[in-house]
Amino acid sequence: MEDSTSQKQEEENQETGETGGTWLEMTAASSQDPEPKSSEQVESEQGPETGPQTRSSLPWSPQSRASTPMDDLTASGASPAPAPPQELCSSPPPLDLARRDLATPWPLDKTTTVILEAGTPHSDHLEQAPDKEESPPHQTSQLEGKGFQQSQQPNPHLHGPGHVSYKKSKQKELRFDIFWEEDSSSNYDLDQAEPEVSDAAPSMLEIAVQNAKAYLLKTSSKSGLNLYDHLSNMLTKILDERPENAVEIIENISQDVKMAHFCKKLDTLQNENEMLPTYEIAEKQKALFLQGNLEGADQDLEDEIAENPLPNVMESAFYFEQAGVGLGTDETYRIFLALKQLTDTHPIHRCRFWGKILGLEMNYIVAEVEFREGEDEEEVEEEDVAEEKDNGESEADEEEEHELPKSFYKVPQAVPKEESRTGANKYVYFVCNEPGRPWIKLPSVTPIQIVIARKIKKFFTGRLDAPVISYPPFPGNETNYLRAQIARISAGTHVSPLGFYQFGEEEGEEEEEVESGRQSFEENPDFEGIPVTDLVESLSNWVHHVQHILPQGRCNWFNPIQKNEEEEEEEEEEKGEEPDY
């Protein structure tokens, strides 16, 4: 194609002689601004001026002189000339480009004004000619329909529709007739204006296309990309993915294509693996599943030997799901596996999935556990030691301050906490933030913690060591608060159908002691179940099986005033009433 165009050009040059040169320059001038914006500006500025001029030029044209062409060549060709060569050979940064594009209209304007001043109607013809020629290149260079429409509209509108080509050819004939009488060399072709223009158009079109493509291929100094590749990538993406209504999402597609460039560069030196938290937890949870499989073989043996302490979480989850409560199926199964892990690693007699407490940052999964005989007594001892320390400190204080008057206020005697396996500390609770993470044993609860926990209302953060800031100062951190809330919830909401549990016979004998007598129970072997309708219809078929927590914070009454035996007796009377509440 290039060859043919160049040939054509040469032919043209030969044919048109000097004018060919002007044509070329004109095309250069016209193609200097392939950017739609600038060209629009140029046209919009030129259009109104050229329009009336052409009309006025028609009657004036016969009076034109031969000296004007030279002026035209210098005026229209030379003044914009300095700008385009620079643009074409050197690729200036976008900002400069923009400036230059903005600047180019001005010289053109000047030319027109200069020409006006000179009062040479011929110049208007020449001015108009490039204007006319501009529209065909724009059809190709401007890919967007809008720009094309805008560029094409002004001309026919101003020059009058339909007559344009006719006028043009007329004008040219007129002009050339007058103009080329002196030269009389090769206006033979030019008399036939129409074929001449059509011959010349493809060549200029080609050049314009080349220029436009060159412009599009210009690499951006910022990102190193060029628009040509970007557009082709976009079109490829659209054609590959075939979205519906692609017009509406073209911006997003463009954005996606651009963002795809910002993918991580492959470094030859080091190939570091991204350690997302997702993978860490998946790895931990894998251990859960693997363990399940490995232990599966041993499980059969164990089943024969002893009862499985593991609860049937899945079964109860099924019934809960029927009621519209509960966690997702897969999470339930993970919890089940985590409970299995817990029972495998601790000497656990019985285990139960207590529930899940939602926190701000993380949640707690709580397991209720009863240890076998070998419960860990170490911690109990440690706590005793700590208490002794406290006592020692208080004694030392007394010695120092014996001269000064002491404060009469005595700290009200702390209610001791209940022994493990009794009262509120009957069960041990383990928590973990997510199945697969290690289980953490909660400490036993003290009465004061329960009492204060009743007065405050706090969100759990999900970190066990977080402080609990509240008005009645809470003794302990979130671990203790969590434990206190578990104790309160258990005492209030753990229910069973009437008759499912019964008091053990051994305890029955000891029932003289009211305090300790009623704290243990066992399953009733003769329990035959209660019809569902009865359970639904009346609440009287549901009973609590967890001990009530007294306002004191304990399940069993502790008498804080033990100095006077008389008072103690009085207390006993009161105490008899207490459990009824």
Next chain:
Amino acid sequence: MDSESLLLSLELASGSGQGLSPDRRASLLTSLMLVKRDYRYDRVLFWGRVLGLVADYYIAQGLSEDQLAPRKTLYSLNCMEWSLLPPATEEMLLQTSVVSGRFLGDPSHEYEHTELQKVNDGDKVFEEEVVIQIKEETRLVSIIDQIDKAVAIIPRGALFKTPFGTTHVNRTFEGLSLSEAKKLSSYFHFKEAVELKNKTLLEKADLDPSLDFMDSLEHDIPKGSWSIQMERSNALVVLRSLLWPGLTFYHAPCTKNYGYIYVGTGEKNIDLPFML
């Protein structure tokens, strides 16, 4: 949550212990489709469930072509027969603000509220006890409206504004990235912007007008009224409203799955500042 992907959504949102029983799910799947057909909605959302003492209200919402247009709210007690609720008005909000406590589960139940009103009788001004009757249906409407305005949220980019001013579902939305999903700023209130108009030009400079046309969550008052968590080993981000406990929003990062559901008693947590 979208009625079309109800099962997946329920599964994803179940981490908070809020679920639906299998029979409810099945009936919802059927009836919401019929609702969509009968009422000519563009989209039907299963909004959630307001727990009552005797029965629960199941709530669904119908969206028109413009996603931010006022939504139609329907309720049902058995998940099959749906009735349209009237739009909430300011008057209703004012009227029902005196009622507290839990819902009963009977839409025609009337709460009685006694109020002292000054009555001008000639020269004398005396106070008279006036008993105002408030229907539970009205209260339900106003609570749903309050919750919707306060805590209905969607991820950034899930909707986009067209040049014509309407808001549509963004079909190219491919989910938030993992780092974005952990930030409150990438979630928007699912309502017309209120705060956005008060922003300075400087703050608006970085906003994308086709995406950032709603209020972001990060300026909610009080600060910390959202709990944002990663669940299912970081494959799911869950936002829980602390102001309206029971509202759970879930989004699986890098997928189109997102939605919110409210399962709760319809009571606002006015103790929030004490609990943080």
